[in-house]
């Protein structure tokens with residue numbers, strides 16, 4: 001019996017995500033130490049000491065299930081960004097956001113648009129639900145928004161994935177170009193704007209997409225605690241979206257998809273307002289934090 005044949009053809013066709021090789025494995029293989037891995041954009045400076053203390057505190061209650069609704073974390077995000085709880089989705093890393101969006105809104109026969117050389121999970125999340133991915137040719141290794149718009153409209157796609165900045169090519173789309181894209185896109189096509197590296201943008205490139213949610217109810221903004229906050233190992237991400245969109249995403253997520261230690265750390269990291277960009281402490285959206293020491 002070939003058990004793989006029990007899986008639907010679109011699952012069998014998935015080429016598994018290849019994560020970067022763990023440092024320990026490479027060190028064993030090469031017999032060396034002190035490797036610095038760049039492949040996964042992990043934070044070389046680690047997380048806030050406040051997050052570390054919160055994790056230790058949360059361990060005391062590890063026998064209990066986490067808050068499945070993530071009240072404290074939603075509250076922290078809500079207060080900081082002015083987004084109501086009903087418009088927030090929490091996830092096991094922002095990877096979860098990409099998958100929840102695909103699972104909530106795509107099924108067999110539906111189409112999702114993304115760019116060539118964009119984040120590798122977009123095609124995987126699309127394929128895992130039996131939908132068809134349309135990969136649009138890139139311009140200078142970045143998103144060609146005009147071509148993506150054309151493809152989405154002509155192919156009647158349901159979802160568009162955009163990474164800004166993009167991984168792995170590091171390209172960046174200006175706010176005015178994203179806004180022009182959102183204005184031109186029919187409202188029945190959803191856009192996942194993946195801002196995993198948003199906090200790393202230099203001041204002159206920084207933009208605030210959160211107020212766009214008011215004008216574009218088809219917009220899903222996806223962010224993470226993995227990168228700038230140095231919590232990749234814990235897996236915490238979140239999305240902001242129209243309450244109806246968030247509701248659909250919440251319906252398909254696991255009831256306890258963000259563990260209690262991760263929730264506690266993310267709340268503390270957020271409170272610390274220290275996002276570590278590797279080029280110095282970045283400012284939070286609304287406040288300069290250069291003087292914050294922990």
Ligand SMILES: Cc1ncc(COP(=O)(O)O)c(C=O)c1O
Nearest residue numbers: 093094095119167196224226237
């Ligand atoms: C563009 C982009 N989006 C999303 C993710 C997912 O990150 P996480 O699940 O750790 O939040 C990554 C991770 O490398 C990424 O590069």
